[in-house]
Amino acid sequence: MKAMTVERKIAIIGLGLMGGSLASALSQNTSWQLRGWDIDPEVRKKAARLIPGIEIREELAEVVAVADLVVLAVPVRTAIQLVESVAASLARGAVLTDLCSTKGELERKIAACLPRGTAWIGGHPMAGSEKQGIVAASARLFQGATWFLCPGENCGPEHLELVREMVQAVGAKERLITARDHDRITARLSHLPHLVAGGLLHNVVCALGQEALRCAGPGLRDTTRIAGSPVPMWLDIFLTNREEILAAIDDLQVFLTTVKDALSNTDETRLSMLLEQARVYRQNMG
Known part of the structure; x- marks a missing residue:
């Protein structure tokens, strides 16, 4: 006799690109009973039409109260x-x-108001797109992505297992980490690259004018793709992870100064070494 599958009740708060993609992926798995909420009535209507099996409610409390797992799929300051x-x-x-893309401020807020008998596990899938909104959502968005999990103080094995089930159901790979280490790592893996992408575009336009961008090849286009992401979301990220991003900028400035010195001194050996190191790092990225 087959064991009965336990149906998990999940509430997804925010039905944009990330929340919509999560709901779309889980809708393909019969182990999850989906409920969703978004502050925008039009988004709620689109979600009801685009995501099979999801139950949309107008009141936030109604969605949350019946859930085993609640997912905040909104920008970090909105989550706070x-x-x-x-x-x-x-x-x-x-x-x-x-x-959310940063954890420090959110973790402190949650620690101050989380009721007894519940648990928090910070989560961050390293996936996304420069596109936005539920119309850009994809059930495959998280396939193969690293999904950081940051267990809170009240987290027990059963709580972690529930979130792991969700992560595995959408095809992602979990990685346990502290909230502090998460913010330090993502400042360099994600947040600084976005600033650099913007910096490259500013450099071209300020020196050559907007028209020069039309001549760009795949190198600049690929490197700056993320600069097309929504500004409000990135403001949230930068302003809630200031210290780590500032430290990452300092490190990059040291590297750029080293490159500048090598060029100024026509130090071919030093420049070659820096370029070769970067080439090897890129090959090892996987």
């Missing part, structure tokens, strides 16, 4: 604003997680 309302409606034994 919503935490108190969400926490107040959590069922006993429920787990709260998120998809």
